[in-house]
Amino acid sequence: MIGTAVISRAVPRTIRARLLAGLLALLVLTCGGVGVATTEALRHFLVTRLDQQLSDTGGRYAASLEHQGTGSGTTARGGDTRATAPGTFGARMMNGVVTNAGVVDGDADDPGVAAGSRPADTDDLVKLTAADQRALAALPVGGQAGSARLSALHSYRLRAIAGQDGDVLVTGLPLEPVEQTGHQLIMVELIVFAVALAATGVAAALWIRFSLRPLGRVVAAAEGVSALPLASGEVELAVRVPDDDSRTEVGRVGAALNRMLGHVEDALAQRHTVEERLRAFAADASHELRTPVATIRGHAELALRHPGPLPEPVRHSLTRIDAESQRMGAIVEDLLLLARLDAGRPLATEEVDLTRVALDCVADARAAGPGHRWRLDLPEEPVLVPGETDRLRQVVANLLANARTHTPDGTEVTLRLEQDGSRTRLTVTDTGPGIEPELAARVFERFVRGDRSRSRAGGSTGLGLAIVRAVVTAHGGTVELTSRPGSTAFTVLLPGLRQ
């Protein structure tokens, strides 16, 4: 688990970085493989050539040691070094014991050598340790050459052959040139690979960036669409991805996105049409209902005013018809107002004296709800806002009516007006039981109201706060609710007059 987490943290997140990291990792592996293979191949080739040279010399130098040998100990001096490469090692063994050993020295100024006797080459005696002797004795006579490290000398390639008089002749060629060549090759390879890696890294980064550019355009288009307000109203989805070539992966994504945008655009256009039709229907229906409702109410009033005696059941029915048609008329007016506000019809922009509106509304509320305690908190200066007086009066009346009808007698209701810079704040606070959070979240929606049976009897329609929000929004303002038992506050913020 920890290992996986470490790996997933080490692997880059973006496609661009992942491609680059993967490519460079592959390249490092390839370079390493090529480096090891070429170095090994070169070494094998050079060693094979050494072995060939070894078999060509045929133990001549080692054999020549026999004649100049002291005959005792493990040292020798003065072998036949003609046509023998400097550094060549020779040794002669009798019964597994080295009798003579020497190495051809390329140094002509060797003081131990008589000038003129061997103009090109000289040779030096070599002291062999017991371990060296064992290594020499272990060589297969007449067999393959082998590598060994002689303590006095460098690593050697050694080959043993049988001499003429029962002795064993060992010839060796130094492996040092082979190793040096190998080291040089490794150095050259390291430099070449480093340059190749750097160049490939830069080129690949540019190429990947170039190749992924279409993806960037797709992302930009998708982000552009996601930033559009699609929730409601007429939406224009003009954004399209330019890359829609179905032969490329990004093109396929782009084409799919374009198709999806087309579908979304169709669906949004359809929704807009349906919304418009519904709005028109609501406006037409309420408009059409206005007249018959007014007529019913007019006739009920007329009948009630009939001079002759009316039987009590008939009077009761007519009173009910009058009251309900009045209520229905109010609902129709509310629906008509909402339909008009939905249509975005501009409001009148007169100078509304909110102080006056507040005084009037609280006076009305006091008359309608004498059981409540009404408070007004107004600033010294009259508060003026741009808007439509009747609509703003409706906002204040609805909020005060709610504070009256949805709270028990004795509740204190405060209407506060504040001028806050360029904004005007109107707050209606009551000390009633409050609104539960589930209801509070939806309370500004149409036909949303509390306890249905109780509310309906009290003339509740659930349109009051919907109208408050629609009117305030149409004035460029906002309305918020904060409620807990004992304190419910509706705060309306309205933009002030432009100076």
Ligand SMILES: Nc1ncnc2c1ncn2[C@@H]1O[C@H](COP(=O)(O)OP(=O)(O)O)[C@@H](O)[C@H]1O
């Ligand atoms: N001040 C208030 N105190 C308690 N409940 C309230 C208050 N104002 C509104 N409500 C609740 O919000 C609901 C919606 O209010 P509203 O849209 O005005 O509709 P209505 O008053 O016709 O029921 C009400 O039914 C009531 O349950």
Ligand SMILES: [Mg+2]
């Ligand atoms: Mg109400």
